[in-house]
Amino acid sequence: MSNTDWVLVTGAAHRLGRETALAFADAGWNVICHYRMSLAGAQDTQAAVRALGRECLLAPADLADPDAATQLLQQCLQLTGTAPRCIVNNASIFEADDARTASADALLRHFQTNTATPLLLANTLHNWVLAQNMPAHGRYSVVHVLDQKVHNLNPDYFSYTVSKLALERSVALQAQALAPQVRVCGLSPGLIYLSGPQTQDNFDRAAQVNLLRQPINPAEVARCALFIAGNTSLNGCTLQADNGQHLVPLERDVMFVIEENLRP
């Protein structure tokens, strides 16, 4: 890869987004670190990328805004003079509800941030590559970050799951529609971080609920995104980086299963 190659990682101030930014930087990529609220975290990611000898520029955007995709790509063009060679759609919201209580507001909010904007970012990148009128040779790619939940269904976190299911189903459709300019793949992590109302004790137990009975390494999940970006044979497929968690079916979200098992 050349030293003008940029990756845009959404939600890169913390957790998996930060790991992803560092995995790409470690492999020689420059990084556009998108954030919404977490300026200090984004600056921390920026410093960590620069410590690896690569450039990192910050791009704020609220991905719940219907115009966010166009505006974010515009920011990338202004910051770097070119479009990112890879976009990792990592940012998402994850709010608790279930199939019986989900509200229209929660469904629409999850869909806008977790589904619509990632899809539109891919389309926007495709339109830019098309306008360059040059053979892309599979160099441009989009990685939609999904969740093992979409391969292992239960009705908890309903709005979130529906938003990720729609994104997962779109991987093949976008790969077909955006070829040959842009490759589109999915990446489904298992449980990697403590989220929402989960306690540390619950998380420590839940992190073992996979075929390997050990926590998933976030750096390895991040390196899957890098692998997709660098391997031009991959298109329209989804990598499952979850220690085999999707092969351990549960009737409820793992957090609730652990909670129920701990009850006296």
Ligand SMILES: NC(=O)c1ccc[n+]([C@@H]2O[C@H](COP(=O)([O-])OP(=O)(O)OC[C@H]3O[C@@H](n4cnc5c(N)ncnc54)[C@H](OP(=O)(O)O)[C@@H]3O)[C@@H](O)[C@H]2O)c1
């Ligand atoms: N955590 C897990 O165990 C797990 C398991 C399976 C799949 N995943 C998937 O992996 C990805 C990363 O997970 P994570 O837990 O590391 O993410 P996270 O910490 O829950 O969220 C990442 C970032 O998303 C950004 N974000 C949320 N709403 C936004 C909006 N409207 N506009 C712009 N940015 C917004 C936030 O940025 P700011 O802080 O800057 O506002 C946040 O820091 C997600 O797609 C998630 O669904 C995670």
